[in-house]
Amino acid sequence: MGFKERQQRHKEEFKAEILETAVALFAEEGYAKFSMRKLAARIKHSPTTIYLYFRDxxxxxxxxxxxxxxxxxxxxxxxxxxxxxxxxxxxxxxxxxxxxxxxxxxxxxxxxxxxxxxxxxxxxxxxxxxxxxxxxxxxxxxxxxxxxxxxxxxxxxxxxxxxxxxxxxxxxxxxxxxxxxxxxxxxxxxxxxxxxxxxxxxx
Amino acid sequence: MGFKERQQRHKEEFKAEILETAVALFAEEGYAKFSMRKLAARIKHSPTTIYLYFRDxxxxxxxxxxxxxxxxxxxxxxxxxxxxxxxxxxxxxxxxxxxxxxxxxxxxxxxxxxxxxxxxxxxxxxxxxxxxxxxxxxxxxxxxxxxxxxxxxxxxxxxxxxxxxxxxxxxxxxxxxxxxxxxxxxxxxxxxxxxxxxxxxxx
DNA sequence: AATTGTAGTTAACGGTGTTAAGTCATGGGA
DNA sequence: TCCCATGACTTAACACCGTTAACTACAATT
Missing domain, CATH: 1.10.357.10 (Tetracycline Repressor, domain 2)
Incomplete structure (x- = not known):
């Protein structure tokens, strides 16, 4: 059971990291210039990865x-x-x-x-x-x-x-x-x- | 000089028509779904035509x-x-x-x-x-x-x-x-x- | 008749959010 | 130890978007 727990924790941490980066991107660039693709680039993942953690x-x-x-x-x-x-x-x-x-x-x-x-x-x-x-x-x-x-x-x-x-x-x-x-x-x-x-x- | 005046009048009328259609499209679809391309389709012209009458x-x-x-x-x-x-x-x-x-x-x-x-x-x-x-x-x-x-x-x-x-x-x-x-x-x-x-x- | 101006077009660029399909490593059961 | 199923992640694509450059076609002036 130890693995699944670690897995779960990692997911939550990653999700939190995405959220944090999104807030930062927002604060820096503003609402108008925010996009999923820019966020993806900043967390160094493909745009679709975000959709594993957020519906849309x-x-x-x-x-x-x-x-x-x-x-x-x-x-x-x-x-x-x-x-x-x-x-x-x-x-x-x-x-x-x-x-x-x-x-x-x-x-x-x-x-x-x-x-x-x-x-x-x-x-x-x-x-x-x-x-x-x-x-x-x-x-x-x-x-x-x-x-x-x-x-x-x-x-x-x-x-x-x-x-x-x-x-x-x-x-x-x-x-x-x-x-x-x-x-x-x-x-x-x-x-x-x-x-x-x-x-x-x-x- | 008669031609240029007619021309001018036509331009103004067309511009007014675009504006009117835009307001209608807005009222129907709302801000989020409004787009220049949809407006162009509705006035039965190419999207770029609008740019002859409005800067952007x-x-x-x-x-x-x-x-x-x-x-x-x-x-x-x-x-x-x-x-x-x-x-x-x-x-x-x-x-x-x-x-x-x-x-x-x-x-x-x-x-x-x-x-x-x-x-x-x-x-x-x-x-x-x-x-x-x-x-x-x-x-x-x-x-x-x-x-x-x-x-x-x-x-x-x-x-x-x-x-x-x-x-x-x-x-x-x-x-x-x-x-x-x-x-x-x-x-x-x-x-x-x-x-x-x-x-x-x-x- | 040739030239010029211009309304309108097509095609394209670079961007967007989102999805379907595929890859690939890894933990768990045989 | 081998197989396979899971699942995180990616690639490729779709259907849009606003906007621009380059082109066409036509009408008025010269």
Whole structure:
């Protein structure tokens, strides 16, 4: 049985190496110039080898995203440990989301561009144990805390959560993608967005 | 001189026809499956013919976007004619932006995906007379009205404008691109976003 | 009638994601 | 120890893509 185990371990290590190289290639060349063939060249294997470890390009991208969400979740969980009132906790979490994604623009593009086919059917979203889902749960708990503490006035939790997220998503994606417009300082934007929204929903 | 004029007119008509067909192809097949070769097949010409009328694919996409912004601007200008207080005018304009783009998701994708190289350098943005720029000016005027009327508290106009826009952009793009998450009703989301933001910046 | 300009073409280049078929080393059972 | 089955990996190919260079055919000007 020793052989099969070693074999298995080697496969997993190789897969991890491919993923790591893919992330590096992404960070260096950007989404547009990334290709399976370039990745293959970099890991010094034929393009088809990748398909032994990933179903297709989308599958590879999906797993890059999961890695991204995993470390984002990690950051958020560190925040959770701090003793902050609900509204400050929510704001800190949102700021963390914005900053983290602005610091990893190419991965964010992967999430964005691959999104359409990335995960499965929408009605199954909450049943899948993805890093994305866990981040979402964390976000929702923070919002719930603001609602039950009475900091926010009574609002539909689900709509509020997705609205907050989509506003942050808009900020991040416009900063990342916009190349033809003179964008202001990201921190000032984030501050104004969160300040406005949190005030706007206050009781 | 009669010939050259007819020739010129024919060229313009043909170009318009290509553009129209491109928009149709886009609406039907979506951004991902759109290609110059398919467009060529549909207009019953060789792929290279398109290059006599458009520099490259991005140029074609850019002009589709300009068409989109042109009719959006038209909608906004109709709103401007109504006798509304600044805050209601701003809200109506924002709602119009959101609804219009949600009704034309594929064009919105073009704007989004082509954005990076679409227009030129950011510092030149305001000097170019593009439909995008005109829409932006309209938006800014509405915000200025809310600031000078005292409805909003004193805030940096430029940052406020781009923050408002990016929040709307986030709402639209998340609704258009998200396929793996059960999104709530777009109107309810738009209402909550605008309600929150406008309250949040109020004096 | 010869010349020039030009709309449109064909053929090709270099790239893409992906699949089918084949190679070849190696561990496990006889 | 020999055979063979497994499976990692490769080669070759398919069907696309955007784009360019070179060519053709035709009409207007000279």
């Amino acid at each position: 390009k989308d599958d590879l991208l999906l797993q890059i995203c999961e890695n991204l969400y995993a470390s984002l979740l990690h950051e958020m969980q560190e925040l959770r440990a701090l003793p902050l009132p609900p509204e400050q906790m929510l704001k800190a979490t949102c700021l963390s989301y914005i900053r983290y994604n602005l610091a990893n623009p190419e991965q964010y593009k992967v999430v964005f561009f691959s999104n359409p086919t990335l995960y499965g059917r929408p009605e199954d979203y909450f049943t899948r144990d993805t890093m994305s889902n866990r981040c979402w749960q964390n976000m929702c708990e923070n919002i719930d805390a603001c609602l039950t503490s009475g900091f926010f006035r009574p609002l539909d939790r689900d709509i509020l959560a997705i609205v907050l997220w989509s506003a942050m998503h808009g900020l991040v994606s416009s900063l990342i993608f916009t190349k033809d417009f003179p964008m202001p300082d990201p921190e000032a934007m984030a501050e104004m967005l969160l300040d406005g929204l949190l005030k706007g929903y206050r009781a | 694919k991005d140029d074609l996409l850019l002009q589709i976007c300009e068409n989109l912004y042109a009719s959006l601007l038209h909608e906004m200008q109709e709103l401007r004619a109504l006798p509304l207080p600044p805050e209601q005018m701003l809200k109506a304009t924002c709602l119009s932006y959101i609804r219009y783009n949600l009704a034309n998701p594929e064009q919105y994708k073009v704007v989004f995906f082509s954005n990076p190289t679409l227009y030129g350098r950011p510092e030149d943005y305001f000097t170019r007379d593009t439909m995008s720029n005109r829409c932006w000016q309209n938006m800014c005027e509405n915000i200025d009205a809310c600031l000078t009327s005292g409805f909003f508290r004193p805030l940096d106009r430029d940052i406020l404008a781009i923050v408002l826009w990016s929040a709307m952009h986030g709402l639209v793009s998340s609704l258009i691109f998200t396929k793996d998450f059960p999104m709530p009703d777009p109107e309810a989301m738009a209402e909550m976003l605008l309600d929150g933001l406008l309250k949040g910046y109020r004096a």
